[in-house]
Amino acid sequence: MTGPVLAHEMGLSRRLLPAPAIPRPGLLVGGMVGLMAVAVLGLVGAGIVQEHAAPAQRLLAPGTIGHPLGTDQLGRDVLARTLAGFRWSLAVVLPATLIAGLAGTGIGLAAAASLGWTRVILERATETAAGFPFLVLAAPVIAIVGRGYWPLLIVLAILASAPFALAVFDATWGGRGRMPVFQALYAVPAALPVVGAFIVADLVVTEACLSFLGVGAPEVAPSWGNMLADARQNVTTAPWILYAPAAALVLTVLSANWFGEGLGQLWRVKAR
């Protein structure tokens, strides 16, 4: 149970210990493959949507010619809509993440650079903000403002700044005091993609949940959340509406998480 560590404690020559395990790149590779699939599907999706723009018969079961995954209650092709969903969701989440990353980095650096009590307060505030789930804060704002692409984008970007700020703060502040510049210069760019990956995963889920609840994407937008809401409504009449968007959502989230975790392990970045 305590093999290699015991020897170390006892001061044994390191050469007698088994060689350290080779880091396994499985997570990272898997994540990257998944993300590439997502990117491809998103790009391809544009093409297919154009082909099947014409509305078809309602509630066709999967396997029908021309509609491999069936159609929903308004006659829209499920496959086409799901693929369009890649573009829609990523069009919201990616810019939001980028903006949040920039804003968060700025805030984090500012917090780390400030003096004494200001810094402590800022750290606390960032910690608290980062620890709050996006959904609970985003939902009412959008409820007031109205559904749409821009409200979603802006609100998510603002909320996602907090985790970025916290990560950047941690990267420059290393828990015990300000780190030397060259160390921070390495730590910050290392932390950003890792945190970014997790944020992307989080935001994709949040966007889907918001749309599902009716406070996210506009009704006609091909957001997976909307499709899931449709699936909910037609659970007995058209159960197939669930599968494609659910699979797409899970694929995206999984890939982003795997990528973030894999990269984090490789670069030894820890998310708080």
Add this chain to the structure above:
Amino acid sequence: MSTAVAEVLRLQELRVQFPDASGRSVVALDGISLAVERGEAVGIVGEPGSGKTLVALSVLGMVPPPGQVSGSIRLLGHELVGMVEPEWWRVRGRDVAMVFPDARRSLNPIRTVGSQIAEAVDRHYEGYPYAMTRRWVRERTLEALAWAGVSRPRQRFGHYPHQLTGDLRQRVMLALAGANRPPLFIADEPTVGISDPVQAQVMLHLLRRVLGAAALILTTRDPGVAAAVCQRVIVIHAGRIVETGPTDRVMTSPRHPYTAELLELTPRTGATDVGRARPGCAFASRCPNAMEQCRRLRPPLELLEDRPVACWNPWGS
């Protein structure tokens, strides 16, 4: 024969090897034989990496994997090599106990000192099951604390490790080791990690207290430490015994060049690579007395005048 009763530990050709990834083995201990009797304090002296810690670990059955132990270890007549883990649970702490030096981390910080000693008492209770009451365990624990020289044991029992001074913690570690009155104590590098020389003296003093009917094996890199506590000393290098004998005589007139180097009678000229298996004497590359023969043939441990030495060209000859 009285030796059968007086002898506590006998190691016979103890070998410990670590197979590496390619299948070859690094031999860390290469045929160690020694015996310890009741009331004896034996010091095993050698540089870091010489294998002395492994001797201690072998006797406790805590050689880290993938280490393989072969040879014979007889503790109170019982053969220990070949035992499986659950069998070791009865031996550790009862027949042999390790005395840990005061490292702040050697005691669990969220448990009281008393409860940790009681755990050891509890584990090795051998008597009528219903006679082991909490009170009985507590009494034994308090006894152990008093034996180690802990002042006000009743109060200390309920204290946490961070509430004790370094000196007290050392005594607690000793009390822990001695809680079940094992016949054999092992102190592995007891003064390493104690930066205060006064506390180091306290530690050595405590170890002397250990003796009575018990036996002590003390491993160290500092011959002075061995001299302070042990009657007999064994010098070990690259997993082999190179010299052994009464402490005062080995210290005043060492026979093996390595012993001389340890005693700082000759300058150090580097470290020995344990990994490579080499014919001949392992010390040859550093030895001021090295001859052609030393590199080819391994010197056996033989009586030279009054004590066993393993050298073709001993010091002072």
Add this chain to the structure above:
Amino acid sequence: MSVATLLFILVRLSASPAALLAGAGASHAEVRSAHVAYGLDGPILQQYVTFVTRALRLDFGQSPAHQAAALEVVRLRLPATLMLTAAALAATALVGVSLGVWLGLRADRPEHGWAFRLLLTGQSLPALIVGLVLVQVVGLTSAMGASAPLSFTLSALTLTWWLTPRAARLTAAPVAGAVRQTWVLTAKAMGATSRDVLWGHVLPNSLLAALALVGVQVAFLLSAAVVVEWLFGWPGVGNLLAVSMQARDFPVVEAAIFAIAFLVFATYAMVDLVLAAVDPRLRRRATPP
């Protein structure tokens, strides 16, 4: 307090262009009513002061939909959510924590790798998806059509499924760390059995840290509960929030957010208290001899 401010800032930021964006879905009347409900038609400082004073008095206004004080409406739904959360936490403690301990003890072995990946995958399944799959499996036709025990069970199941991988991973790390401690060596050298080590030294030392880490997850648990409660029709605060958002019942929305935020901070505070109480190093230090 900080959440109230944050919320206010968010709302304020979006309120001005609200009229422009209102075209996306809300009617002009609805936006107007939102402005009035939030007192958004006065100078900004006055608005903030009003908001804060009302919040401090826990006055969130009247709910048009329920014809009652908003906070009261929320308060009535609170026990339902607490019950659900407690059930999910209990189930997770049983399954997730045990899994985490098992995993942590095997940190050096090959099993750890794929188990870890499996957990990460499980964690990536959003509660929404799990819930919807359950809905399909069970064949729930309408949200309100489910009976109370079924709704509760499915909600609790979904939340547990969602929380368990996280809890397992968060427990595994402290456990793996505790096993490596020097005092474990000491105990082992004194003859402690594997069981002694586990129950006497590893678990007591690691479960505290695990508790703290899991406590942080409660915020996200409540967030997931919003979706789950709405999905299965469990009448808790989450459900109320979702429904009220769709109905534009802003006082209730405000009150519900406040309640959730309160629960989150209460959890953090409780975790801190428990940690301080249990770890002797954090207690009042006894005078050294």
